[in-house]
Amino acid sequence: xxxxxxxxxxxLPPHGLGTASLTWWxxxxxxxxEGTGFALSIVVYLYLMSLAPHWPLDAPPPDLLPxxxxxALLIVSLLPxxxxxxxxxxxNLAKVRIGLVIMSLLGVAPLFLRVLEFPAMxxxxxxxAYGSIVWVMxxxxxxxxxxxxxxxxxxxxxxxxxxxxxxxxxxxxSDNAMYWNFVVATWLPMYVCLYWxxxx
Amino acid sequence: xxxxxEVEDLRDTALDEVQLDRRLSETWSTPTGLWGALSTVDHKxxxxxxxxxAFIFLALGGILALAxxxxxxxxxxxxxxxxxxxxxxTMHGTNMMFxxxxxxxxxxxVYLVPLMVGTRxxxxxxxxxxxxxxxxxxxxxxxxxxxxDTGPDVGWFAYVPLSGPQYAAGKRADIWAQMITFTEVxxxxxxxxxxxxxxxxxxxxxxxxxxxxxxxxxxxTSFLIILAMPAIMIASTALIxxxxxxxxxxxxxxxxxxxxxxxxxxFFGHPEVYIIFLPAVGMVSTIVATFxxxxxFGYLAxxxxxxxxxxxxxxxxVHHMFVAGLPRLGESFFTASSMAIAIPAGLQIFCWLATMWxxxxxxxxxxxxxxxxxVIFVIGGMxxxxxxxxxxxxxxxxxxxxxxxxxxVLVGGAVFPLLxxxxxxxxxxxxxxxxxxxxxxxxxxxFTGFNLxxxxxxxxxxxxxxxxxxxxxxxxxxxxxxxxxxxxxVILAAGFLLFFIDAIRSAASGxxxxxxxxxxxxxxxxxxxxxxxxxxxxxPVVGSLEPLSNNSETLSVAGGLSVDRRELIVxxxxxxxxxxxxxxxxxxxxxxxxxxxxxxxxxxxxFTPWAxxxxxxxxxxxxxxxxxxxxxxxxxx
Ligand code: HEM
Ligand SMILES: [Cu+2]
Numbered sequence: 001x002x003x004x005x006x007x008x009x010x011x012l013p014p015h016g017l018g019t020a021s022l023t024w025w026x027x028x029x030x031x032x033x034e035g036t037g038f039a040l041s042i043v044v045y046l047y048l049m050s051l052a053p054h055w056p057l058d059a060p061p062p063d064l065l066p067x068x069x070x071x072a073l074l075i076v077s078l079l080p081x082x083x084x085x086x087x088x089x090x091x092n093l094a095k096v097r098i099g100l101v102i103m104s105l106l107g108v109a110p111l112f113l114r115v116l117e118f119p120a121m122x123x124x125x126x127x128x129a130y131g132s133i134v135w136v137m138x139x140x141x142x143x144x145x146x147x148x149x150x151x152x153x154x155x156x157x158x159x160x161x162x163x164x165x166x167x168x169x170x171x172x173x174s175d176n177a178m179y180w181n182f183v184v185a186t187w188l189p190m191y192v193c194l195y196w197x198x199x200x
Numbered sequence: 201x202x203x204x205x206e207v208e209d210l211r212d213t214a215l216d217e218v219q220l221d222r223r224l225s226e227t228w229s230t231p232t233g234l235w236g237a238l239s240t241v242d243h244k245x246x247x248x249x250x251x252x253x254a255f256i257f258l259a260l261g262g263i264l265a266l267a268x269x270x271x272x273x274x275x276x277x278x279x280x281x282x283x284x285x286x287x288x289x290t291m292h293g294t295n296m297m298f299x300x301x302x303x304x305x306x307x308x309x310v311y312l313v314p315l316m317v318g319t320r321x322x323x324x325x326x327x328x329x330x331x332x333x334x335x336x337x338x339x340x341x342x343x344x345x346x347x348x349d350t351g352p353d354v355g356w357f358a359y360v361p362l363s364g365p366q367y368a369a370g371k372r373a374d375i376w377a378q379m380i381t382f383t384e385v386x387x388x389x390x391x392x393x394x395x396x397x398x399x400x401x402x403x404x405x406x407x408x409x410x411x412x413x414x415x416x417x418x419x420x421t422s423f424l425i426i427l428a429m430p431a432i433m434i435a436s437t438a439l440i441x442x443x444x445x446x447x448x449x450x451x452x453x454x455x456x457x458x459x460x461x462x463x464x465x466x467f468f469g470h471p472e473v474y475i476i477f478l479p480a481v482g483m484v485s486t487i488v489a490t491f492x493x494x495x496x497f498g499y500l501a502x503x504x505x506x507x508x509x510x511x512x513x514x515x516x517x518v519h520h521m522f523v524a525g526l527p528r529l530g531e532s533f534f535t536a537s538s539m540a541i542a543i544p545a546g547l548q549i550f551c552w553l554a555t556m557w558x559x560x561x562x563x564x565x566x567x568x569x570x571x572x573x574x575v576i577f578v579i580g581g582m583x584x585x586x587x588x589x590x591x592x593x594x595x596x597x598x599x600x601x602x603x604x605x606x607x608x609v610l611v612g613g614a615v616f617p618l619l620x621x622x623x624x625x626x627x628x629x630x631x632x633x634x635x636x637x638x639x640x641x642x643x644x645x646x647f648t649g650f651n652l653x654x655x656x657x658x659x660x661x662x663x664x665x666x667x668x669x670x671x672x673x674x675x676x677x678x679x680x681x682x683x684x685x686x687x688x689x690v691i692l693a694a695g696f697l698l699f700f701i702d703a704i705r706s707a708a709s710g711x712x713x714x715x716x717x718x719x720x721x722x723x724x725x726x727x728x729x730x731x732x733x734x735x736x737x738x739x740p741v742v743g744s745l746e747p748l749s750n751n752s753e754t755l756s757v758a759g760g761l762s763v764d765r766r767e768l769i770v771x772x773x774x775x776x777x778x779x780x781x782x783x784x785x786x787x788x789x790x791x792x793x794x795x796x797x798x799x800x801x802x803x804x805x806x807f808t809p810w811a812x813x814x815x816x817x818x819x820x821x822x823x824x825x826x827x828x829x830x831x832x833x834x835x836x837x
Contacts, residue, residue, distance in 0.1 A: 010690030010760030132447035
């Protein structure tokens with residue numbers, strides 16, 4: 001078959017940013033998958049609650065302090081997260097480096113509060129179905145914090161390496177920031193569910 | 201060392217066709233040898249592997265089916281004992297659904313979608329490699345467990361409490377649950393790749409209303425996978441936790457609930473049927489268009505029907521639980537929605553019939569399978585509307601009527617189109633034609649064998665024969681029909697055998713296929729058979745729904761791409777306007793290491809929860825190896 005060139009693409013940028021980036025869309029798709037998982041875990045919680053004669057089953061409502069502290073911390077972390085996304089867009093290496101170090105610390109800090117959240121539930125996973133679902137919900141969210149933390153640490157190393165100053169890496173940084181927003185956003189309904197629904 | 205040209209960043213516009221092919225081959229080829237095979241990210245090589253593997257699982261599942269038919273051929277037969285029979289029907293169902301039907305549809309998409317949208321590789325090609333290895337590992341896990349008498353024996357939907365810690369001692373149910381994790385991870389990965397490939401990598405000009413129907417069907421299917429599969433992942437994880445660390449999700453004594461399992465399973469399980477069926481619909485549309493020599497009647501209606509089916513698929517799951525005793529209003533709702541889904545299905549059938557009516561059908565083998573599909577699927581749809589009514593379902597629930605129904609839907613609705621699709625795309629994939637004579641015989645044997653095998657099962661079911669029984673007494677009025685069914689199954693098996701013989705023989709020595717043997721109009725036929733590693737030397741530019749039919753002598757293409765790195769075009773979602781040239785990741789062994797590390801973690805975690813902690817270390821290392829830039833032109837812009 002003959003080919004006739006009807007379109008010249010030589011002037012296109014060699015890498016897409018934002019919605020022209022494939023990884024941006026991939027991240028979105030994975031967020032949809034995991035978001036469905038989070039939503040279903042809440043549905044399971046509510047389903048079990050609807051069956052129970054009283055709720056929480058055989059336990060007092062969870063202590064508010066660690067969970068609320070973690071929620072506050074996550075919300076605060078959104079500010080530097082927003083900034084790092086902006087710096088990545090500006091391709092400002094020095095600021096992105098600083099931002100990544102801060103975000104790494106902000107990924108570690110919630111883990112300390114999370115460790116306190118499990119005992120604050122006053123129930124163990126193997127006592128009853130209520131214990132099972134709250135542990136699984138906390139666990140599910142913790143794996144997401146951990147995943148993003150590892151990703152942030154790797155990106156931090158990358159940005160301090162010779163591979164750092166590159167539009168592709170800045171794209172990775174902003175996708176990672178988007179993912180952290182997701183980790184924070186999914187926590188909010190889970191927080192309401194875990195800590196406030198038992199108090200209704 | 202290849203000496204790079206003086207010109208930094210060489211573009212295809214500077215090269216003639218011969219030079220261009222040489223340069224692109226250098227950039228895109230998979231090296232020969234074992235290492236090359238293990239590290240390739242070419243969607244065609246991976247897609248082919250996926251297809252072969254899925255068909256091997258089809259054959260294995262078929263052998264199990266024959267074993268069941270042997271055992272049931274006469275009353276009180278002694279070929280297979282009750283325990284082994286439990287494993288066999290569970291293995292057959294699980295294998296057919298999770299290792300054959302879903303993966304084979306995704307496999308076809310992995311191979312075809314990038315070609316049909318006119319790009320050079322699937323989005324996230326390394327994820328694609330990873331997904332294949334995960335799929336293979338999950339399949340091996342299930343079959344090796346079966347070989348050592350630890351195959352799951354709790355039915356393909358593994359209802360609790362039977363599959364829970366109390367009644368299913370040992371590791372059989374865990375094998376089932378963890379096989380789910382493997383196959384769902386791989387299915388989800390492919391779904392993400394397809395979604396991004398379709399949304400962002402279409403050829404310039406391929407606006408939403410110019411997307412081939414098969415590609416549409418795979419896009420909708422991928423969204424179904426993304427929204428449905430998390431439910432079964434949660435369910436199977438909860439099951440493993442109940443069994444391993446003593447959680448109580450499904451234990452009513454401690455506030456859990458057995459119906460929770462059914463809800464989660466069928467919230468996935470019903471869409472699963474459409475995950476298998478919608479790609480088949482896309483295949484049928486493609487074949488109908490080609491062999492009637494005209495576009496499918498009602499393109500917009502077809503797309504809307506696909507999307508509607510996808511949405512409705514999530515409102516139907518409870519019809520699998522009618523006998524579980526649910527509130528009356530709930531049942532009415534689910535009956536209504538179950539019947540409503542017949543509307544888009546009927547609409548599509550009418551569009552195909554209209555196309556055939558208006559066109560001049562050419563009755564080649566692929567088209568024969570399409571006709572077989574229509575006949576069988578309509579019967580399956582009719583029994584489907586029957587079992588959607590609660591009183592009727594209560595009667596035939598768990599009988600052979602249901603076995604007959606879902607084989608009509610699954611085999612008629614998916615396997616027939618799939619076989620047609622294999623005959624249709626075989627020349628593209630292998631560069632050789634399959635035999636038309638053997639194809640007709642194959643179709644005849646399979647069509648006859650299928651109906652003779654499965655139609656009588658309706659009657660057996662109405663006569664009260666329960667499913668999942670390993671034998672029955674001679675007093676029961678079932679033995680004549682059972683013998684008839686088992687003999688018919690041999691005809692069916694002969695048809696499949698002939699298909700495999702034809703495929704293997706033709707792949708080795710069939711007549712060479714031209715680029716476009718059927719005179720089809722979609723882009724995969726605009727390149728050589730089989731396609732070169734880079735799919736298209738110059739990426740096509742699309743101006744209509746049928747890019748090859750308007751002016752079949754010349755293909756409009758785009759120029760200006762780099763040949764020094766693997767490069768493709770990113771286009772906008774709606775209109776497919778070019779947005780960027782983008783690099784596509786090169787071959788890498790890390791997806792294999794990542795899959796191996798994940799396999800170790802998942803299998804180990806059947807035995808101890810600590811596997812999740814320790815096993816995640818090698819997984820992380822492998823993933824870092826995967827994503828760390830290696831200084832190639834693809835990594836650094
Ligand atoms: C082509 C030849 C096939 C034959 C002869 C066959 C035969 C059978 C039989 C006899 C059973 C009932 C076992 C029992 O209840 O005791 C069964 C169950 C089943 N089959 Fe097939 N089958 C075939 C193909 C397929 C295909 C292609 C699929 C899926 C795409 C499939 C999916 C299933 C499922 C899901 C079950 C239910 C398993 C369970 O009860 O857990 N079968 N098959
Ligand atoms: Cu259903």
